Amino acid sequence: MELRQLKYFIKAAELENFTEASGALYITQSTLSQQIKQLEDELGIPLFDRIARRVRLTEAGRMFLPYANKTVRDANDGKNILKDLMSLSTGTLKIGVTYGLTHLLAVAIMDFSKQFPNIYLEIIFGTTQDLLDKLEQGRIDMMLSFSQEEKPGGYKIERLFSSCLALIVHGGHPLAAKRQISVKELKDVPLILPSKGFSIRNYFDRLLLQHNVTIDMQMEVNDINMLLQLVGSGNWATILMGSSIFNHPELKAVKLTGDNMTRNANITWPVGIYCKKSALLMSQLLTIHAKDYHF
Amino acid sequence: MELRQLKYFIKAAELENFTEASGALYITQSTLSQQIKQLEDELGIPLFDRIARRVRLTEAGRMFLPYANKTVRDANDGKNILKDLMSLSTGTLKIGVTYGLTHLLAVAIMDFSKQFPNIYLEIIFGTTQDLLDKLEQGRIDMMLSFSQEEKPGGYKIERLFSSCLALIVHGGHPLAAKRQISVKELKDVPLILPSKGFSIRNYFDRLLLQHNVTIDMQMEVNDINMLLQLVGSGNWATILMGSSIFNHPELKAVKLTGDNMTRNANITWPVGIYCKKSALLMSQLLTIHAKDYHF
DNA sequence: AGAATTGATCGTTAAAACCGATCAATTTGT
DNA sequence: ACAAATTGATCGGTTTTAACGATCAATTCT
Structure with missing residues (x-):
């Protein structure tokens, strides 16, 4: 599990569409598919239902999403705190x-x-x-x-x-x-x-x-x-x-x-x-x- | 910034010693050095003072550490929730x-x-x-x-x-x-x-x-x-x-x-x-x- | 002074992220 | 009803990078 994958997951969950999400993330749909799959494999449970030609969050996905959000947000908070600290020395x-x-x-x-x-x-x-x-x-x-x-x-x-x-x-x-x-x-x-x-x-x-x-x-x-x-x-x-x-x-x-x-x-x-x-x-x-x- | 790097940082901060930390993380000291450096570059500020032959957290490092911890913890929480879900306790x-x-x-x-x-x-x-x-x-x-x-x-x-x-x-x-x-x-x-x-x-x-x-x-x-x-x-x-x-x-x-x-x-x-x-x-x-x- | 310890750096290798192309399934349009 | 378009999965190849081993410079210890 990496922050990159969590960001991908969040965007895909938001748009419920891998193609659009991959565009928004500036990666190919192929990459997004693979990264999501890798994340799912590591978690041991699918995050999306691949039903027909759309994707929808599974119950597991819905439960995981807030944690993914929180994780990414915390990481950004840490970054911002440093930016603030730095703003007085640069x-x-x-x-x-x-x-x-x-x-x-x-x-x-x-x-x-x-x-x-x-x-x-x-x-x-x-x-x-x-x-x-x-x-x-x-x-x-x-x-x-x-x-x-x-x-x-x-x-x-x-x-x-x-x-x-x-x-x-x-x-x-x-x-x-x-x-x-x-x-x-x-x-x-x-x-x-x-x-x-x-x-x-x-x-x-x-x-x-x-x-x-x-x-x-x-x-x-x-x-x-x-x-x-x-x-x-x-x-x-x-x-x-x-x-x-x-x-x-x-x-x-x-x-x-x-x-x-x-x-x-x-x-x-x-x-x-x-x-x-x-x-x-x-x-x-x-x-x-x-x-x-x-x- | 990736979770991997945050985990490395946390361990290094804990032990205040790259060599020991790299051992605990089952990577080489060289890898740890590089990953920490990469993280510092991205954040735009050093996290460790390389003073003499030891490393010590800078003020920035001390400020960043709690966020790194929280980020990693949130990610683990998400993982655990899914494990729970799979084990039918939620x-x-x-x-x-x-x-x-x-x-x-x-x-x-x-x-x-x-x-x-x-x-x-x-x-x-x-x-x-x-x-x-x-x-x-x-x-x-x-x-x-x-x-x-x-x-x-x-x-x-x-x-x-x-x-x-x-x-x-x-x-x-x-x-x-x-x-x-x-x-x-x-x-x-x-x-x-x-x-x-x-x-x-x-x-x-x-x-x-x-x-x-x-x-x-x-x-x-x-x-x-x-x-x-x-x-x-x-x-x-x-x-x-x-x-x-x-x-x-x-x-x-x-x-x-x-x-x-x-x-x-x-x-x-x-x-x-x-x-x-x-x-x-x-x-x-x-x-x-x-x-x-x-x- | 010599040995030992520590972190940085360099070149190489193995892993992975990523891409483009293609496929199968499905929906949409006519 | 059939053709075109859309979507996600998959495959092979390329690029990136994480990781490694070896070495170096600086420092500390003996």
Whole structure:
């Protein structure tokens, strides 16, 4: 008796047809016939009734089937346990991240790669929607982004910290000295904003509608690095989450006052999918470092 | 991954020594080494640390061991269950029976269940045709009925005893005293008969046609128990196999004279199907008790 | 240092798994 | 009713692999 034979038996029992089963097992019908026969010989009792041109489980076959299933399942369980164990000494972890959270992720990665140098990390930048799509397709294991209330179910959300929308300006900008600023005051500030599609932009647009304010938008940029570079030149300001400029000392974030100005930074997980140990570990590290990100 | 390899692994893990383990397994150390290596390759992780001149389980090996044990144990359990089944200490036996043979079956069952108390019996009443269909579908393992010459092939027939068609009357019935009666004499006897579909009825109808006799049929009943109850009231008579009233002392069977008045009580088996040990045993018991049923 | 023990490795052999072709039995289609 | 299609069993041949014996390298024991 070998696991191979048990797998053959299970499939044959399921389909009650040797020819189909052999196809599903990628072997010839001849081989399946022989292997089943060999198993029957070893067990000393037929597992199938060969009646007419079909096969049907005998009583013995019916009684044996659950044991065959259990045996194969146990073997697979053992295999999976090892895969899990291994996933911390080998394997790949793919993380999607939106711009505002790259700094936090970078800090967490430094810890992570020190602890698990053999796990290959793949970091994917993208808009929230891009990443959600990738998460859905299983192209990434987890993603970091700011709250997207639009998507209610299908994901498991883990809150990291909350951050305030802010006017981002160069340190020498006239408004850099302010502690906070209202939406109304923005109408006289020349702004460049992230392109439509960035969730921060969608959020901000809605906010302006609510407050019935029109602004002096002079440009839109679909790359946040470039955006910040432009802002760093001192000629423009922009709107981002306050936590976006942790690694830009030359910039200053001025909090926006008013309702609905804070959003949560989250880890988003696919649900119903096995969660890699390495992913869980990364989430722990992120949570620890997130404490430094209250803005 | 094969059971063979798991067994090798278990023994090697137990002894922590490939040479000893290979001896215990009646293979060479070389073979054991190769098979363990093959298993490790498939699992993608070493199961043993080759430290100095001994082997010790790695963490992965320790984690895998219980699964290997469980897998092998399940496979053995399956094997043992079948051995049990073969030794008649478990299992199910489904027997179809037509009315006239219930008494014989009951007697045989009393013996059988005393000898094999752990075999679950399922008794299914039905007309001969019902039971033949069930036999075809594998819903019953064997059936007891009177000869149905119509179906020539596809079944294995085992003769139990022969019985004569008889007029069944209450002990106080005017005809109860007779030893035998001819078909012609029946035409003045108020009869109730089993419904069409019962094989005795089909047989009797054909008989009447052959003898060109019309009878005084007052009722047909599709339940033999009810039929016998009605006959027991003394108002009617019926036609059944003489052996049908072994458990009805108040009734009397008067043999019908003439040709073709005896039919065989048979066990009918499906052919080309593995025959349960329990079924073979039941057939032996039936054959033994059938000797008391000459009528 | 020399002998003994242990597991890995190599080349060979025997066993088996597997395949393609064919056959017999049965069902389906016409 | 007969022909075509389907199904599982079987046979001979090929490939794969489990098993073997011999040897090697590393380590331990004497």
